[in-house]
Structures are given as C-alpha cells and as structure tokens.
Amino acid sequence: MKKLYAVIGLGRFGGSICKELSKEGKEVLAIDMDEDKVNEYKEIATHAVIADSTDELALKELGFRNIDHVIVAIGDNIHASILTTLILGEFGVRKITVKAQNNYHEKILEKIGADEVVHPERDMGRRIAHSIISSNVLDYLELSDEYSVVEIKAGEKLSDKTLIELDIRKKFGCNVVAIKRGKDINVSPMPNEQIIMNDILIIIGSDKDISRFQKALVNEED
Structure with a gap:
C-alpha cells in the first residue's frame, strides 16, 4: 500500500516539505488553520483542509490514525505543537517528525514521543523531505535551484x-563522484567498481535526474 503523509502547518517550512513530497508523487494531507494557506495548497497536496490540530476529534475524523508519517510544522505556537504531538502519539501514528522552536522545545518533544525533531534554521525542508521518503538518503545539499549533491x-x-x-x-543523467566504504573514500571510482551493501554513494546531478534515480534504485516500495 502507498504510504500516507500529513503536514500540519503550511508556513514556509511545512509548505516546502508539502511541495517536495507532492512533487515526488506522495499522497499528502495538508492542514492549517489559515484558510488562505489551505487554498494555496489545494492544487499541490492530495488533500488540503482547514483544521485545528489540537482538536482530537477533528484529527480522528480526518483519518490521522491511518497516516504513516506526520510532519508537525506548526509556527510559533509551542503549546499547539506539543499538544498535537501528544494526540498523534495516542493515535499510534507510525512516525512523527516535529519542528522545534528551541532546544527546550526539542527536549519536551523527545520526551512525549516525537520520533524526529528538526530545527528549520538548521535543516532545509527539501533535505528533510528526501530523508522522509527514503531512509537511504543520508544528506541532500542544494547547489542551485536545479542541481544538488546527495549522499545515498x-x-x-x-x-x-x-x-x-x-x-x-546514461540511464539517469547523474554522476557518482565518490564512494565511501567505512573510513575509506574512493573519489572518481572506476566503471568496474563493485558496490557493496551500505556503501555511501555521493551523487551529483539535476534534481529531476536525482529524483528519477531515487525512484528506480533507492526508495523503498510504498
């Protein structure tokens, strides 16, 4: 079955994750209390709904018990972020990723069941979206609007x-510029270099080409 994702909070951070997940063909439920933001994402997400994430009944009616991965990207309202995370934990959501405002907020989130806590000022939305899609994507660095380097x-x-x-x-338009194996790194590997399980491939290419490569040879089946 296809994995289901939800993004709560459609500000700059949550919006960038929503756009990237949607662009990668994922089913995304986007919610926010701001009608204008929800309208902006109606043509981007699979579903975009005006809702209060601290309302347990509202989340239940939206089917959050069946969501595989929820990204809580609520803005400055730390209380709402904490309460939402608690509700999602009680629902038994498989994975909960939460945006933290500060280190104190992060500590609370970790204690109440957040699986992953991120700081927007430290982690770009696109990079996080790719790690959400596949646990094999270890790092994602944008070189420009269209080109990136990815560690897989x-x-x-x-x-x-x-x-x-x-x-x-030839198949994907990407270049493997190095292979890391333990503490060793092989720069500009030869064509006959054999890849071993858990090797780290450093790949450079356009975002479109990297996406095609990930879908074909990296991402886990949904």
Missing part, C-alpha cells in the same frame, strides 16, 4: 553491481 546508502537494488552495470550516468 546502497541498498539491495544497488549492492553487488558495478557502476558500468548500473550505467547511472
């Missing part, structure tokens, strides 16, 4: 194959 951990689809067999450059 080799899974079953990549392991025991050589670079020439995978033909990543």
